Amino acid sequence: MGEASGDILMFPYPLQGHINPMIQLSKRLSKKGFTVKLIIASNNHREPYTSDGYSITVHTIHDGFFPHEHPHTKFQDPDRFTDSTSRSLTDFISREKLLNNPPKALIYDPFMPFALDVARDTGLYTVAYFTQPWLASLIYYHIKEGTYDVPVDKHETPILASFPGFPLLSQNDLPSFACEKGSYPIIHDFVVSQFSNLLQADCILCNTFDQLEPKVVKWMDDQWPVKNIGPVVPSKYLDNRLPEDKDYDLGDSETEPDESILSWLEKKPAKSVVFIAFGTLVALSDKQMKETAMAIKQTGYNFLWSVRDTERNKLPSGFVEEALKKDYGLVAKWVPQLEVLAHESIGCFITHCGWNSTLEALCLGVPLVGMPQWTDQPTNAKFIEDVWKIGVRVKADDNGFVSKEEIARCVVEVMEGEKGKEMRKNVEKFKVLAREAISEGGSSDKAIDEFVAIFS
Template structure:
């Protein structure tokens, strides 16, 4: 990699869905010669380690919680997390500034806005990096600005929400925090406060690409100097300019693809398998889990379902064994999602519509069946179905429950319905645009180069 051209700190919100896009940008910048330090706020101390393939060092700072406390305690006590982590972040930056290679800049996640204030006070060039799309983040912006008032009751006098450069959004299309006043109050404050000090940032990045949200991006560019640098998924599945970049892992976190899953897929015909996964955080109710299982079985398609150990007891009795016996389905505790989505046997992806999963499916040309749960997922699902037209979204009752008939109907629609050709054509088009954006000379590649020039 030659002589180092500078040192930059990365400070993500400590959830894997936020850390992964930070890692991926870090890999691309390190390949250009920057030294990267990834700072993880945690209650558990880990010795620093440096990745063998990249000049990326992972450091932990204390988040103010004790080892015996629940890992999600930080999401229920933001004040404690913010106060403690701001202090340990300031201490860490101060020490790094005395090193042989002091940092010039810090890239922070706007979910932790205090990161901007701490880094600014210590004289760093500070960059906001939105790991979620503008289509969700701008709704939080309008709430922060007071140009959108969250309704007191989502069911009383429901209205269509109108935002500049957006399609009209129903209450069910809005991020969960924007549907009803008082729902998730702590997290609501977290997502809205992303914009509380954003105008102090020296630069703004986002894990999207210009051609994916053109109207929203144009509106955003009129407000701030924005650089879209996505999609930041492993290079093997996009431009392949970093051929060793096959997953999101670093250093001693590296995991090998689950060959048993991939070998099972090898024996299935092209586009015959329904892949089901709801991310690392979503926990369906037992009733919804059973209903989903019955729906998948009812369709008669082959299926691969990623189910965490903690969720497996919610499946119907004998469901896993029956699928194995008939060789029509596989329930796995861990699935190499990128390898799976890239496999020719996959016909569609039943997903919670988290942004990383949405981008991965889009980049690998797989149409979607959306079962959004909360945060930005309903808005992502709206764009998937009505704007990009690369999939469908299940309908729910007033309690947010989806019947097996509805799930099965939607899966069949994406696997072999009248619109399947259109959906596949649209997702292939976006797949090409995504690869063009991040490939040499593309819009995101140029933005990364321009950004690198600012730091080096």
């Protein structure tokens, strides 16, 4: 196969959980010979910059909002975002096409279906890249097609949902807006609209791997031209063919690793620490935050908890200071999650079950305690517990609240219960499968090469 050349444009949805998988695919394509231009829609203009070690340049285009407006305003006004960003993207591509080495393709996030229309109108090969797994995206697809009808009232009509390649799903296993009509209307429209024009895409990529969702993938193969190219976790923690690829940064990060965290972990016995992190968007209620803290304290295990500054005041008074003084716990505002999950002292990971966090734990062999909150997280949690059997999911009450007894029960089960031993074996098995998929000759590696060959 000849080496690829030319420009590829990458257009992630402007949330970190969507940008990171785009960055990782960009790195892989850069090493295959492409020049990659990563386009970020933002209300904060930044001069283009090129990454260290990769042929990747990051550009910002205007998303239609003003610098004084909160970045999340775009989620409340999606029409304004779509109108402005589609114009900005059209202008950007039009300028790029006048260059000596014009772009060949646009890889876009289906959260922005307008990007496909822009790419086709400007003559580019169009590639949809799902950064979430098929197990979530297919539910959105069936809602769009009308083959699954969202109940009017989840309490009056509790049902088991059936989808091709899936286990039966209870309402607690479905994405949050799929349980009841009218709940989360903006998110509903976002995720369902991904499929509004998808059949026009020339190619479809997904951040999963064949061995992780085999039944779902088998069904998918009969529907669309899909290539599963995941897990797109930094190479250092997988195949190590890009040894410099140790995080999601492009050499422009201002966040330095907190050596004190890793030094603290070094002093703890193997598999003795409970790691807790709920991602960049999830905000637990004050009551749930305090309940979680009391649960962790009740178990008696060492713990490391990533808590944003804005959430810290929700912790019980004296909780942080006591844990630090007695050296059984550490609360940090920023944690190098991959390095932490790779550390031998980590025994389990309490997580919101976001897809990136789920993949990272799976790739690093860490069993999970799932506390899903919304969107795809409940479905991810279902697969974690009942399909892959690499963790346990807490049981919430009708209001979504989880008691300290329930959290503690789940943590103890994973850390030292009989089921926990099985979970550990299973997650180690998937760790091997993930590495095989992305390593040379693996299913995802072949899929990437097949994609590259289109432009060679």
